[in-house]
Every structure is written in C-alpha cells, then in structure tokens.
Amino acid sequence: MNPRHPFGLLAAAALVAACAGSPRREEPPTPPLQPRVLPEPEVKSSQAPIAARTVARLDNGITVVLAKSPNGRDAQLQFGFLAGTAFVAPGACELAAYVLAHGADPAQGRPSLAQTMERLGGTLAVRVGPLTAWLDLRVPATRWQEALSALKRALAGTADSRNQVERLRAELVAARSAAIRAQPGRAMAELLLLAESGSATYVNALLDRDPAEVAQFRARLFRPERAVLFAEVPADAAAATKALGKGGAVDLAAWTPELPVPGPTGLLDRRFEPGLYVARDPTAAAGPARRVLLVQYLPPLSTPDAAEMLTMHACLTLDGSGGRLERMQQDTPLVGVVWQPSVVQTPDATALVLEAMMAPTDVVPIWRLVQNARASLLAVPPTDSELDLALARVPLTARLGLVDDAARLRSAAQLALLGTDLAAFDAKVAAIRTMPKLDMTVPARNFLALPFAMVVVGGDVPDLPAEARTYDVLPQGHEPAANPVADTGTPQHPAPAPTPWIDQAIAAVGSKELVQRLSGFRHTARLVHEQAPDMTETTMWQNDGSLVRQRTLVGETIETTLAGDKWSEKVGTTTRSLDAAEAGWLRREQHRHPLALLAAAARGEILFRPVAQRDSGDRTVMVLEAKCERFERLRVHLDTQSHLVRVVETWETLPDGTALHLHEDWSDYRLAAGLRAPFRRLCTQDDGQNRVETLFQTWTPDLRGR
C-alpha cells in the first residue's frame, strides 16, 4: 500500500472513466498460439442476474450496501471501517479489531460477538488491511438480524477493561505466533501486504500495544461515519433498511458513540517495501532446503491499466508454469525448481504467491534470475504467443482474489459502487485480444513498479546480496524449542546458562553486533504538553557528545548546539552560551535513550545489575540499575516478556541544584534501519504535574562501520 496520495471522489471518477480508454489498432489480429476447432459450443457465463445492490445511509452515518441473498443461502454481513493498520502504530488496529470481536462485558451480561456468532451457528472473521478493518460474519439466513444486533451491542459496549484487553492481546499474540510458526513464509507474505517488514517485528508491535491505545483507536476510528455495512440477507432492501434504521429490529442506527478527543487520524508513511527478505531462523539452520516465496502485488481491477498489468504478470510467470520465468529457468541449473501458485490477501490488497523448495545454494541465483526475468519484460517485449497465452489467463488471474466469499462480496460491492464490474474488465481484456499490435512497454513499466518481494525461510542462505533484508521469524521467547528433548527424556545438549537480562534486551532490539555500532541518531518529533502548544523537534546526536537540536514553537525556532566544549543556544538572531551543567543535562537526555543505553551496555561502557522483578499494571518488569559515572542514579525497567526497555528512571540534579526524579515511559517500538526503536516517550517529572509526550516521526540510527 502506498498511502502518500490520498484519492478523492474526483480521482475515483477519473479511474472509472479511464477504464474506457484503449490503444488504437494497426495490424490484423495475430492468431492464437494453438488454433483449435471446438466440437462443442463455447461455455458462456451464467445468464442469470446477480443480486442487485442498494446503497443507503443510516441516521448515524453508517453506509449500508444491501443485496438480497438467494433462498437457503447463508447471510453474509461485512462491517468495515476506514481504519486500517496504516492509520496508527503497528499492531494497534489488529488488536482493536480483535478486542471488538472478542471483548465481552460480563457485568452487563453481554457475551462477545464471537460467542454470539457461535451460538447462532455462524462464523466470524476479523480481517485487517492497511486502510480498512472488517468483521466478516456468516450466519444461517434466518439469523441475520440477531447477528447484526450482537454486532451493535459489541460496537456500543462499554470500554473494555485493561485486564480484558491484556488477556485478548495475549490470545491474539499466541494465535498470530502459532500461525507464523506453522507457515512462516505465507505469514510474511501477508504481512508485506500490511506494510510490515518482518514477522517478529509484527509480533513485537502487538506485544507493545497498550490497552489505552486500543481505547483511543476505537474512540477515534471505529465510528459510524467511518463505517460501511455490506449485507447479503434474505430480505428486500426496504425491509432490511427498515430493520437497520432507528427503531427497527436491529436498530443499528442507534449506535451513536460520543465524540472522541481530537487527535491525529492521518495515514502513516508505511508501505509494502519490495525486496529480498530472508528469515533468520536458528531452529531451521540444519535443514537441507529453503522455502522461497515470490510475492507479487496484483493491481485492483478498477485500475485503468489493470488488464495490461495482469497480462504482463501472466507473461512473466503464468502462475509458475509456462511463463518467461520458467523458460529462463530451463537454461540454468535451476530447472528443477517447481513453483506452486496461491493467493494471499488482505481486505485492501491481493498478492499472487509462487512458492518452491530449493537448496540454499539456489536461493541467490533464483533471486538474480527472477530479477532478470522481470527486467526482460522491458528489454525483450512479449511475443505474440506469450501475449495470447497471457490474455487467455488474465480473466482467471483477475478472479483469484475473489475466491473467498467475503472478498468476493466486498469486491463486487466496491466495483458496483465505482460503476464497473467484472464484465467490464473482461470486455477490456477481450478488446486487447483483438488488437493487432500491442506496445506493452508502458504496461510493463507499470507492472514492474508494483511491489514485488521474495521471501526466504528455513535457515541460512549463502552469499546473500547486500540488498537482502534479514528479519526474525518470531521474537525471542516465541520460537519453538531449539534443543528438543530426546525420547529418553535426556536433553540432547546441556541446558544453556541463563542469559543476562541486559543481553536479552539487546537481542530484542537487534543483534549485539549492530547495537554495538550505534554511534548516534537523528530524529524528528512532536512534543505534546497539555498546557502548551505543540512543539516540533529535530535532533542530531553523536555519542561523542555532539548535539544539534532545533525546536520550533509557535513559529519560533530555538537551535541548540553542543560541539566539543562549545555549547550554545540560538533564538532568532540571539545566541547565548550554555554552561557545563546545562550541556551535561542535554547530553544525559540523549545518553538515556533506551538504545543509547543498550549500545553502551553492549560496548561494556555501562554495567547493569538486577534490582527487582515487579508486577507493573499489565506487565511484569525487571528493574536493572546502571553502574557508571555518567548518571547519578539510573534504572531501566525491562518487560520480561518482550525484553524491551519500557521505563527509564533517573534521578537528576538540575542546573539550579534542585533534585529531580524523571520517569520516562518508552513505547511504540518500530523497526528503524535494523534496530527496534521506541517512537513514543512520555516523560513525567516527580511532581506528576509535568508530563511531556514525545511522538517521534522519524528516528534513524547512525551506525559505525564494521
């Protein structure tokens, strides 16, 4: 997903209108590759009409798209929000949607939506994409009103308790970890569509979510005006609308949550990053084969040149058998690599995956070959026979994202609302087939611009190219046992000595080797204080004590510079010198960044000793105290589950001599150049009245050379 260019209504209309365009013909049509004489009539699509769709708006702002389901068929109900993973910190959307589906209110006697669905004999699936989140319900036709009533109760339910959210978070993490462990390659393919960069990072992001974030997400984004209901039910549109409207049997229109606290709901700059992804998987290091997945994002069908791009995709792979890629394999030792096609999808995107097992030594050559095959689409345009095969294939490829019932209905409704349908797409393909001469240069270029990735799981790969991105399959503590116990009950290897807490904390943010190389960082951030206007901050920091910081407040910029023994602060044209105490204060602020502390520990500059293990609200933390001259007294609180630094506590003496206790909560860990860094800090001073929230927009580490 590329969220940089938000589309509006005009763009959508333009998209639809653009579908009509077609290149002009110059030569008579090329005959198909294998002309055939059919002894039987060509099979047509069904002549029966499909269900009509009616669009309406409920009083509370929910948009409903209704269709009547055929007799006897299950009712399909899809409730979506314009609120996906790209709106908030990673993991928050998934957790909020999961809590909505599985949260119950025992005090009010309200079972969870999932429990109700089970009682109705139906199914419930939570599907989350970068831009939208959906609850897909399927129930016996006669129970559709009960299902929607349960949904309304879940939506209107009181705020979920911390304990419940924590329990559900643990459930979700366990379920996701199990799914990743079972199929690490496919899981990673799905996560790429969610703009994630690694499965362990994703699980860590889930672990990192605080119940307060769920409540905030729900209040701001799970709102009627951002919601749409696609329903295929055994009632005509008028009756269904009446049931959903105010005072109706379902009364979905009565869901009117309070207005939320204003806050940002914009898109984050997260996207499917193309490239070669290699999983670090110590438990599979000895395996003889690697599982390789080629993940190709497919364009939405209403994209103007979707047909052409899918044609190029078919020319390239033909789902792994008979395309250019396979033909190029035949001329190499990789001829034995056999691809199996499948589809992965989120509500917002579909990717076609080709999967194969191969020797570790074949992985990099396959990566090169795939690159060459892709590039060849431009260098050597598809031949007529390639295009014939591809164009025959395109209508099927276009439908691969529509096999799942929920995806099918969602897509049909969406296409209908954009004024197009599959028939229009097929007509476009048919029109292309009749064109005598096709110039596929532009479609090839557009196709190659679509996100594409290769994922490798199963262990080490020799001679990895520099562009490869390595990632962990699961966070520490979530992997299956590396040293399984033999049948005799005797461990195959002696039990390893317990790893010091600080080492586990270093491993949780990246490898020790990488953390050691951290020599500084740069960031941009927004500082929020309840009683002051927001402030923006840009900082460049080096371990040697160099600091350049610019803070902008109400249009005024304050630039602070520490360079060697020259310390100054400039406001407008006025510059003043800082004293040693002020400079020390500023430097210690950077030195106590969790990653700076861990880097110092990794280099042996700071020693930490365990102090106590505490239950802190929803988490158990290990308190470690630093032994070094840099800080008077400093403690870090490590989460015993994720091993991330959650709190840095320090006791400072201010430049004016006042003693101060600073409590910094660090959260929202995200991957930044291979390191997991916190993107949110809440700094509280000892009187509890002074709280400053720092929301990092970017955070980039400076890493020394090897």
Place this chain on the structure above:
Amino acid sequence: MVPRRRDRRLPAVVLAVLMAGALPGQTASATPSAQPAVALTTPDGSRFVLLPDPSVPQVHWSIASFHDGGDDPDDALGLARATLQVSFLGTWASSVDPVRERTALADLYREWAGFLSDPRDAKKAIRVRELTTLTEQLGDVMQFPRRWAAAPAFQPEIVEHGPIGTATLTTIAPALGDVARLVLERREQQALRRIGLAWFDSFQRRATATMSDPLRQVRAELLALTSPEHPAARLLEPPVATTITHEKALAVWATTQHPSRTVHVLHGDFDVTTASATLRAVFAATALPPPARDGRPPFRALNGNRRSTVPGLPMPCIAVGWLLPPGCDPDVLATAAAVFGGGKDSAVGKALAKAGHADATVAVDVPWPATVDGRGLFLLTITSPAPAKGLDDLVLGAARAAASAVPDEARVGAIDLERQLQWRARTPDARRLATELAVRALAWPNSPVRNYGPPPVTGKQIQELLGRVFAGHAVVVEGRP
C-alpha cells in the same frame, strides 16, 4: 498505451466515496436467483453435478474418487492413494516418446523390485539410476502443469478427505471446453510418473497411521465378525513392505477413475445448457476397462448378538457395532449418532456418568468404514481407565432407550448448531464448497446436493432412525489390557 496513475488503495477510495455520501440510493432491477443443482451423466457414464451460481465469478471443478483400499491389489494396499497423488504429473501426451517411456517406466519398477531384494547389488543400483534418469528425460513433469496454466486453470491439486480423494481446480466458463479435455486426458492417458515415490510415501503414512491407532485390533476384530473381506480390515493390519509394478498402478488408476467410480462437481458462473453440451461432447467415451469387481464386500446380516474379546490393549475399551439399514439420510444419521454417542453429553455419555464411569470417553463413527450410501456400521467406542466389564450391557440398554423415546430437542438443536458450524468451517469459499459437495455426492449418491448448510433434524426423525438401527443385532468387541 497511455500510462495512468494506479491506485493501490481502492477499498479506501470506495469507502471514502461512500462516506462522502456520493452514491446513496443506488438500486438495480435485477433479482437474485438460486439455481438448483443439475445432475448430468455424460455418454461415457461420468456423473456430474452442475451447480451454477452467477455470484461466484469463477468455475470450481472437483472430482471425487475413493482410495479406501477397495480397489487396491492385496499386495499393494494404498496404491490407489499413490496414483491419485501423482496424477497431475502428466499424461502420455506430454511424453517425448510415449512407447519408449511406458517401457522404461515398466522396466524401472521391475529393476527397482530386484534392487530392493538385494540392495548391495551395485549393478542393479546403477540400472535403477539409469532408468530413473531415462524416465525423467522422456516424461516432462512440467508440461502438464503448463497446459493447465494455459487452459487456463488455477491450482490443480489433490486433497484427501479420509477414504475419498479429490482433484480440484479453478477456471472460468469460456475455458471449460479446454479444461474438460485436459480432465479427460488426465483420466484416459495417465502416465503415473514418479509413482514409486508416491507409493513409498503412501506406505509410510499407512504404517504410521496403523501403529498410532491403539484401537485398531478391536476394530479389526469387529470387521472380522461382520465383513472379514472388507478392505478396511486389511488397512488396519501393519503394512508389509512390497514393491509395485507400473502396470499394476495403471490398472488401479483405471479402476478408481473409471467414469462409474467418480463424481464431478462444477460450481460457479457458467451457463448450464452450453456447459452440459460441452461436457457431453468431451466425455463421450472411455477406453478404461469396466471395473472387474467391487472390492467392498457387503456386510453379513447378523442372526444374533456376537461378542468377542481382544487382549493386549493399552487400556480397557469396548466397541459395539450395528449394521446400518439401507436408505439412511446422512444428515439425520450424523445428528442421531451425535445424540446417541457423541461425547459426554450424549445418551451413552450420560449413562456412563450415571454408572460411575465418569472418566470413560465415548465416540461414534457413522458410517464405518466410510463407504457408498452408508453401507457400513454404526460404531460406538468407549475407552475407560477402569475395567470395561458391564459396559456392553450399559450400551445396549442405552440403545433400547434411545429407540423408544424422542431425544431432548434442546440437545438435538445444539448438535444441529455444531454441525452448522462445522459445515461453515469446511466451506469458507466456493472452491472448498465444490470439493465438499463432490465428496458428499460420491459418498451419498442418492442424497440431494445442496449448496447450503445441513438442514435441521427433528427428534422424531432421530428416534425413528435409531429404532431401525438398533432393531438389528449388535457386535460387541471388548478390549482388555
């Protein structure tokens, strides 16, 4: 072609459009239609179930066939399963030289048998390797997948459902003719490449399954008393390593895939009239010989209750079987089985608890072994940490009670609900639905094919069915440690 900007965020665009109120009140005049399933038998005898649905934009094609051992040679149990597994690796039409390849494959497995009888013979090992290389050169296992892809068909795959296997693929209506010809070619000109590897895999799976079944001796004894020649009895025996010949594998394929032995289900967006005409034209004849015999002998009618004891089991257990009467409705049967013996809340489960066997577990299998139209047993199994003495009388007493009273409707409703849930879990999409329906149509050819969940069953129907089942005599096999 004119380059245009692409949008990778269509759903958000749609939602944004909706939320902007741009498209309220849209309606169309079309009305939905649920078209009934159409049964079709083509001139070659192939049975088709056509389930058109204009809202499913693809066509899913699933072919079901048995691999329950009934068609396997006595010395190659599991061969039908192996043939199915390799059936997408190509036909003689994708051979460089069909005659030479057929000879090479026959030679390979003969040499292979010789090599396995004397693995130290280096000459035989070299000969096997040479023939393996030759067969791989003569038969391109990638050509058939290429032709499916070009047809076009997506993801042709084999899925196992107990004793039934399905070959399933996805295509579109205009390609049905080409796909049908490939389906026919797969059946008529099957080369069974790499059957040796699949045979070893099948053997290993069977060995694992047999050794991990603690009740297999009890089940085998039950079959010995009711249908000693039944292939399921042989499948319960620990397998003996044997080799196969290519000719034998081809013969098994011809039997299991004969038009009279398979069921095709087509589900999706296609016109029934033109599809039927195409299928009739393509599936006009078969060169496969008619199956010589049905390897599934009938169950013996019981003249009285029969009892037997099997020693040496890991825990006490008891298995009770009744012959299923003809004409059982599969939905009523499944619900009745759960009411009678499906876990602790069942009639037998409650009777066990009342009699002090709270730790006992009860399970029921119907029909067992799985076969056509329920021609098998109603099998109830109880395992208990305590001695099983008296359990047989308890079960027979519960059977009499079940036959004489209408079961609690709340319990029946709960089981119906559970079956609805299971059905929805098995059919999350149209492709899986086609596969599910193919399995059902093969196992229950005389029951209607529906594309929606199991219908509700009444207590009266259950009582009536259980009355018919328990009117017959029972076979009781007790397992002792």
